[in-house]
């Protein structure tokens with residue numbers, strides 16, 4: 101990745117979302133107005149739908165420093181599998197919920213370069229952790245893919261929408277071009293995705309090495325990260341991050357301009373003392389995201405035929421999960437958590453991580469019933485049908501099989517996908 105890891109849990113993976121802002125972001129295209137505060141009310145409900153007896157061993161692991169990431173992921177995995185949130189976990193989650201909604205200002209750490217003023221402002225529909233609006237698309241820029249010896253000068257960056265008053269406007273390095281756009285995805289239940297053992301992801305029968313442009317049926321690959329909690333990357337479209345905590349450290353820095361004690365992201369140029377957020381706060385945020393209720397639900401019976409078509413025409417080859425965490429089946433993600441070659445039209449312009457530009461993670465479809473669209477990573481597809489027809493590369497055969505269905509059969513399939 102772009103940076104040498106600085107602890108076993110590493111910061112390398114943060115590169116995508118994170119380094120971007122590193123020393124010089126400053127989009128400032130629309131410096132005039134800050135985005136309006138989020139409208140969604142946050143109910144500080146007793147977290148996430150888990151209940152039951154409290155085990156005395158289930159205290160939040162003491163070490164809040166980043167090196168203890170792995171034990172924290174283990175701890176969350178055990179709790180998810182047990183269906184029980186301990187009291188310390190519940191308190192952490194409710195502190196995290198408040199931080200998720202916290203509106204940052206230049207006085208408490210926002211900026212100098214930023215894309216919005218809170219997590220909630222982007223991850224907000226239909227629930228606090230839900231899909232965001234296309235208004236808050238994140239724009240990645242990149243130079244030539246720098247490989248593993250990357251440095252600050254060549255790391256990809258986010259083009260920030262705003263620059264705090266009193267700061268020089270951002271100058272993107274001249275050789276950088278816009279590489280790709282991303283809509284904010286939903287974040288519910290991400291602890292389940294975080295907890296899946298990397299060996300299970302790698303054990304899937306269609307695993308192969310990346311060969312862009314070669315396959316028209318599912319193959320799939322996964323970027324490894326041996327020192328990560330579960331051994332493989334799984335967050336982000338590319339995906340370049342292995343844990344919720346690491347992604348959040350990157351998001352705080354890149355999207356909000358908020359620094360944390362992590363060495364790669366512990367300083368910025370504004371007047372608020374660094375780090376602007378403590379590790380305990382990062383952990384609370386991560387616990388809130390990871391332990392939130394998964395969006396999965398039993399598919400209503402009237403969609404049984406549509407689901408059958410989903411399997412027979414090849415959608416389930418990529419959009420299906422059969423994983424266990426601590427011996428317990430995970431909710432159905434409708435994703436194999438692998439990346440696939442999706443063809444040139446869906447590719448980024450430049451490679452930003454070890455994942456080739458045309459490869460993307462099978463989007464988990466478990467929140468489709470909550471997602472009004474638009475779809476695909478940059479929101480280019482206004483409808484589910486348009487999203488399916490945009491599948492190319494390894495999705496070609498399934499797309500063609502969909503296109504060959506008659507109109508009523510298409511509708512049955514699309515209605516089922518919208519209900520997942």
Ligand code: HEC
Nearest residue numbers: 215216218219222238282283284335336337347351352355
């Ligand atoms: C300006 C909008 C914006 C803000 C603010 C923002 N995010 Fe995100 N978030 C995104 C986008 C866009 C992605 C998808 C990135 C990708 O796929 O590479 C994302 C992805 C994520 C993911 C990974 C989801 C997955 O399934 O892979 C997590 C976790 C996350 N954000 C948490 C947060 C948290 C916590 C905050 C607040 C500290 C936050 N984000 C602030 C836009 C935002």
Ligand code: HEC
Nearest residue numbers: 318415418440460461462463475476477487494495498502
């Ligand atoms: C080769 C693997 C593969 C196959 C087969 C496949 N998909 Fe996908 N699907 C993906 C990937 C990867 C993405 C993310 C693409 C992007 O956003 O650029 C995706 C995205 C989607 C989305 C958009 C989700 C969102 O929230 O943006 C929908 C809907 C979808 N697929 C449905 C289907 C259906 C229905 C089929 C069968 C006709 C199918 N897919 C077959 C890999 C696959």
